[in-house]
Amino acid sequence: MEAVMPHVSHIDSDVSKIEKQSEIVATPIASINPLRLCFRVFSLFFLFTPVLFTLPFWLLLGNGRLLVEATNSLTADTETSKILEHDWFMHLTTHCFERAGPVFIKLCQWASMRQDLFHPAVCDAFARLQSHVKPHAYSWTLAQVQELVDLHFGSVSKRKLIVSDVFERFDAEPVGVGAVAQVHLAVLKSQFVSLHGDALAGLEDKRVAVKVIHPRIEHIIEMDLTLLQMGGRIFSKLIPGSKYLAIEEELETFAGMMRRQLDLTIEFRNLAQFKRNFEGEGRQKNERPLPIAFPTPLIATRNVLVEEFCDGVGFRKIVEIGHCAFDEELVQIGLPAFVRMIMKHNFVHADLHAGNILLQFKKETHQKSGKSLEPVDASLYQTLSNASIADRLKLLQKLKEAGYTPHLVFLDVGLTSALSISNLSNIQSVVNAALDGKGEDMADLFMTRCRDPSAVIDPEGARREMKELIQSLGLEEGKSVAGVLPLSVIKSRQVLMKAAQFFRQHRIGLEGEWIGLFVAAVLVEGIARKLGGDVDVIEVLMEEM
Template sequence: MRLWGITPAGSRCHTARDTLSSSASASPAPLDFLSQLLTQLGLASLASALLHEALLAARATYLVLLFLPALLTAPLAGLLGPDGRERWLSLVQWTLEHAGPAFIKWGQWASTRADLFPEDLCARLERLQTSAPGHSAAYTLAAVERAFGCPISELFEDFEEEPLASGSIAQVHRAALSDRGAALVGCGAVAGGRVAVKVRHPGVSELMHRDFVLMQRGAALASRLPGLAALRLEESIRQFGGPLQEQLDLAVEASHLSRFNDNFRAWGNVRFPVPLYPLVGSDVLVESYEEGDLISRYVRSPHRHNTMLAQTGVDVFLSMMLRDNFIHADLHPGNIVVKPPEPPSPLLARAAAWLPARVASWLLDRQPQVVLLDTGMIVTLSEADRNALLGFFRAVTRMDGRWLASEILNMSVDGCKDAEAFAAELHGVFATMDREYMRLHSQDVIRDVIDRMRRHGVTLRSSVSTVVVTSLVLEGWSSRLDPELRVLERMRGMLGGEGWGERVGAGVDRLLGAGALMEA
């Protein structure tokens, strides 16, 4: 069964939370009257500003009441022992779930920022990946017809109103193209061919923008409260808001899909959904339907293809980072599907019967494909950050703490109050460590480095931190597929020694060669 990399929607097509959010963003009748009066008096800009602030005030009132319990109990969270801390973390999770899409999205993002937040809070916020409300089928149908300017029955001969999945920004429906829909799409599409239709939630762009303004103001106030100042909420909100607008536009996601498909066109065992132009817009995106199993199924159960899947995942990440500088920033197992291989043709099967057993086995043993979903969040690095990031990984593989500290500070937002103490501490991390421990426990070592960064007040720029965290997420599931495989070990041959730029190029050429051979 094909699963999407966002929350299964089940029967939650419309929730009380939708009602709360819509009511908070609705314009009260008195405000409409005041706005019209000021407009008639030639004060349209003042009317717009007043209306904006009034809507912010209405939404802020709701959010203050919602967040108040978590804020007031924050100073006590660390004083009540592990059980009290756990209850407070549960309250934070519940609060974000009920605050709306911007706060869910922020919680998902914050769960990856161990350099900003304590590890237990990050672990709790990871659960927000499975908490997102859906919207009604009626809205979906109207949105699709509005986006493409024709009745839905003209584009699709079948459209499943029950969503396959729902995320914080959009939800996904399965459909089958009609004759007209297939003709519009072209590229070999046929009537009855299954597609995925991604529809943005109603009002999510306006609500997220409004909530982002409130999050900035709220973080500034919360940072003055005992127990919250150390969380650096203002910095986290600032970094979070940067790429947010891009993720809200499904047409941008479609362009990402096109670029990824072009970057990996030579890789026969790697693919991305294909956006089906012209059925692409800011609110609705129609793309190829990719059927398969989440890679977590292979992580849980031994399979003969596990080593290949782990190797492919690592090679894809390294190619994105070292060759393309266009990195899928959300490579958790929920966004990776394994598509079973197509069975060999009858003609090939008959021909293989006449070949030696080993040759026939090689010929008939098709490899599954790895399909990467949800490309709304990508990272591209500046030249300086890219060089510093490669230096970061090179320093880690060389186990050089002082060099590592220097590269970290090159990628940081505000540097460090005591750079020498920070460098000395990282030097101490590696001073007594042997290479075998580093190979087997590289995730723990990097997490220890990130924890020390947080204690020294060192904050990485958002794009760089995202790549580091993505490498940790990738190593987490790939090493469970193949315990002998390590991302950093794989990098060491490329980044170690002199002339490391040439080594990177040679390594990427090898990756590309492997992809081309697999396709052939």
């Protein structure tokens, strides 16, 4: 295994090196032992036995009836959500999924984004797994970082170095734990910074984030993916008319997503690409600058990623409030950034939930050399995180009155989505048709450019339904769209449910790339809606297109 440390000021020139490193370190996963696979099946069966055994009773006698009724009604029943929030069966189910491993945790995270398919109470229950995963042993972290030290820093010393020789500080307690990896806070010693010249320029005595893959995770993931794909094949063969759903293809896409997360050099390259798109020469001259940042990647191996540590308050703490002084600004930063990723960059952060966003505050100052942005004292972020909701509201209001503005930092970019040229063109055509209020044209685009046009049923009904859906949003052919679609008036759950029903009813199977983009869009829209700010969706689309 090799490690690479790029020059921070020349990240882009080192991406090709990392790509070669990725090929070197990407050791093939050993073939799965059938006995181990059988043992895994029995383990999962026994793990989920309590859920399977109690499910009928919960549906017939418990709160499951409320969930079924609310799901069928296409309305977001707040009272039902409150009841199910503390429901014993929901807690039991999420606990079993958490113990089942990273593949099932990721499935829950996917489900938590899909309010078009599941009731908000189910989504909220599964969203818990986005930040409550148990950390792995510190000894495993040290072993992986020691390997990085041996491979990279060992060449600058005549004696064998250990982790404490290279890092001034390395916290045993992780600052974040995900389904596939966890993150530790560390500080590189100054002599190693100076030894590498401008490779770590500006990082002396500063903190770095060290991301480490969980132990033995590759084989567990590979077994679970194999079981899922086997189940998908069985489902496709046994269920008539399931071809248009392309279950096998979707599971293959999900499997590829999971495997990419096991190689942190991929996240290194993604960080470099995002920084180029939003901060570097990749930003177009006519683009409105957005206060968006990504951590600078420093060192990458398959199991370890060292990157710049960014101060900030977790965005989940802001979303919990519901409404705050910066709602308007936050929505007007985040939504255009996401649309820009799709329409201009064709490189989308596909896991942009609140747990992967940091909020920073900066104030414009005037000096002799010109204008500059002064960050707020870093200790305030910890204060904000620990404060009650009422105190958080007061602190945010004081920051606004003091002239501070919000800045967003996007983290954990291992999952990305990029469209093929044809699918990007298809999406642009669909958006243009929507902006023109041409619902029938949208339906035609979906039907002719879907995975299997021959499987589509009732084309005339599809055209009529899509026209009605577009008109329900206030978009009509021949009318101006300026200011017609503020986010606050979109009843997203009803729209998403109708859209999902449209695709199912007419057997319009979308390409996997569309599904990934759809999931990401639902996720971002969900965050925006939880904030109190508003933005004209049409205006954002027109500006970014």
